[in-house]
Amino acid sequence: MIKLFEPAVGREEIEAVARVIESRWLAHGPEVEEFEKEFARYVGVRHSIAVSNGTVALYLVYRALGIGQGDGVAVPALTFVATASAAAMLGARPVFVDVDLETYTMDPDSLAENMGRDIKVVVPVHLFGHPADMDTIRRVVRDETPIVEDAAQAHGARYKGRRVGSLATAAIFSLYATKNMTSGEGGVVTTDSDELAGKLRLLRNHGQTRKYYHEVLGGNFRMSSIQAAIARVQLRKLDMLNERRRRVARMLTDMLSELRDVVVLPREAPWAYHVYHLYPVRLREEHAGSRDPIVECMRRRGVEVAVHYPVPLHRQPIFRGSAREGCCPNAELVARTEISLPCHPMLSDRDAEYVAEAFKECVSECVRR
Template identity: 55%
Template sequence: MLAFGRVGEEFEKRFAEFIGVKHVVAVSNGTVALYLSLKALGVGPGDEVVVPDFTFVATASAAMLLGATPVLVDIDPETYTLDPAEVERAVSERTKAVIPVHLYGHPADLDPLVKLGSERGFYVVEDCAQAIGAEYRGRRVGSFGTAAAFSFYPTKNMTTGEGGAVATSDDGVADTIRLLRNHGQRSRYYHVTLGWNFRMTDIQAALGLSQLRKLEYMNERRRELARVYREELESVPQLKLPEEKPWAKHVYSLYTVWVEGEGTRDKL
């Protein structure tokens, strides 16, 4: 089968086992995964969605496409991820969701955000596009929020060409997203709501299965190369190298450095 079928279902099952959640819904790309996650949680006009001010545009545009207002919050400069203290200051009565982005492969500090969400009544939707296989306190990212969005674009740690997925352990969220990705179709030609064609193809899913089998090896190779970069670059005083917090397993989707001091980048 060329469209979504048994291979796609197998990919969803295997990826859910890898992340440690009940459900994975494969979709056409990571932006769609973010959009459908927020849509399934009821985000809409009048709502606010807290997002980092340092991220890819899709994190904010997913909320805007639903009529919600993105609230930009500063990051922790050591991890490039949401600063929980800044999030707490930004949350209001209109906050419907917070999207921690595990940028460059380093997990956001999730425990304070999940706790705050429970206390203040908002959802946590993880953006795991750059952190497939990363871990927070021994658990894989994507298993902490009510939903989590993944991207399988060619620049990610694993790829299906184009593609994405939503991970969740919420039965209702998974059911809603499955409907929305396939024209609201409950069974053949029985449509119970409006929806789109946001499906992944079986060809993409087959590639995803092959990538998933070697993902842990490839992530470990990234970590090995990051150690080499650190050994070679730590003597350069103008460079601030990537951090790995004690509670994190970094998978280095990108190895980013911070150039300190004015006028030094071009010289370096």
């Protein structure tokens, strides 16, 4: 079976974990601090704050920005649930913004239509590894409203030459097992703001200013030294792993280009360095009915594929109260027609060829042209 995701971990990660275990310093400590310094330097920001996962990173940034009951949080309708649910957990109101059909990221025109709705923070997501159009989004936002990048799927991606994570008020990353770099579970917040970083460090550790003195209500949202040790090794490999993803993506695009009458292949905007967390293909609308048979056919041929995401957020039962009918036709179109193909660094060139061949065969078997 060719898997959709496979963490690129091995001997070096095992040795790093062994070193931490031998040190007997397992919880938050110097290993985490070293990781934070290295990650901040890599992204190009003053601060990085390591936490237990990406959802917690979002929750803590929203809290540190003072988001609370009834506040509007502008998120794309097509993203993983956490971008919105972490705000909803604070009583905030997700405002669903449509996505652009070229990049699958927040559509600035749709954002402009929503900016009147008491928005307290705007959260573009660098979905599938492609950066959102940050300059245009910033022009739409205009005032001092903070912008938080959700870079959970885009470690190492670049926008106009600058790494994502350094382009807004703050950014979050996930280090979940399927991500471009991983620590099993884990998350990071990056920011240039000393004030925000201070608040985040407090919130992450029970609001504790000195041992057993608690000034704000916080919790235990810390990263362990074992996670940090894995993350440090992964960070050293990240650029190489992303280059490998890009090569697999180029191969898939070359081999699948003959299917352009049936599918829309992923594109890289001229200002983007795409890190292909996923390789999303989209069936042309008239072929939407062939998606389930194609997915089934790929599985029969031993290739794991998935749909990202089958239900856009404004259609999810948990957000029924905040959704506006007709807000997000592009997100709905992607939800009906997208198929994610394997595109990760553990694939050999032969695997990539096999994926492309299987997909071509499944299209000719399942799509009536």
